[in-house]
Amino acid sequence: MQMPQSYPAVPPEVYYHSFGFRLNPNLYTDGTVCLSLLNTFSGEGNEVWVPGTSSLLQVVVSIQALVLNSQPFYNEAGYERLIDRPEGHRHELPYNENALLLTLRTMIHLLRRPPQGFEGVVRDHFRRRGRYVLETCEAYLQGCVDAGHGSMELPCSAGFRTALANVMPKLTTAFAQIGAQGCDHCAATNH
Template sequence: KEIKALRDGQLPCHPDASIFVRHDEGRLDTWRAILTGPVDTPYALGLFLFDLYCPPEYPSISPLVHFETTNGGTVKFNPNLYADGKVCLSLLGTFTGTDKTQKWDPDVSSLYQVLLSIQSQILAPHPLANEPGYENLTSLPTWKKQSADYNAKLRLYTMRYAMLAPLRQPPCGFEEVVKLHFGQQRDRILQQCWAWTRESPPELREKT
């Protein structure tokens, strides 16, 4: 049922944000997805790779999701995306939230909802707000600079590990996706990279 829905165009496919999914033909419990970073975020136009596994109890329980764009476990892209691949999300039961509607519901929740939640809630314009305790600090005078500094680092990570890395070595099964993405978005990506590089502090460029 879910495979048919995804094949029938349920997944978003737009220059500003897209999701691409593949599954093992011999094992329908194993999936792999690429999420493009939404525009106007420090992840914009990057390619972010996730592995998904549906346990035998699925959909009674949520799938397991592992983040792969970590440069071999060395880069943390978000307070909710750990360098070891852990994805913190209420829907997955890996983040404690107070809103019950954000928790896994076997009757309505789906892989599509998981992927869309990651793209919209985690790959967000101000990811520092995802850090526990920071959500109440966004109104403080210091918040704007803190968020900008954090985003500047993430932009460099995006260019290096979500653009250059997949260009050099496309994830298996997504070679055509990578080719089309960077081919069709070439001018847009180049302009963005030039802007991000100019805006980043020199000392930060040297460190990352």
């Protein structure tokens, strides 16, 4: 995120390091974050940047809530009409499976080539959280996740499980190389 010289008259410039992956309708491969508040998508009223009213906090919260949500399929323009409809449900699972696979591949790229100046932040984050990422992947392979209060079924396709099993060795090796907590033996035990 960068503030142009004319900020706060104009919104901040936000760049997403995509590594060539489009894992969300709002995150383009060229780095554009498509959001009305950033003037990269049409909108009205408080959806767009209003000088003197809009804030960086509003941008960050909007990205967190509107872009980085659990159902990115419905972020595609016009797809919100498919929420809770059979056609939407039919397309949501494969879309979300692909988004998760692309997210895991993005993690691998981030570990190999973190954004300049953020090398330590990336390394430290994945040192602390890498084990949990792998545990979640393993839960998908097994068909369930421990949600803290018992387990929850995670429906997924056979193709997703195959693709996930193919990504996990690279991800595990990347986590082991940075010394992720609880991953010291991961590379040797991963299937």
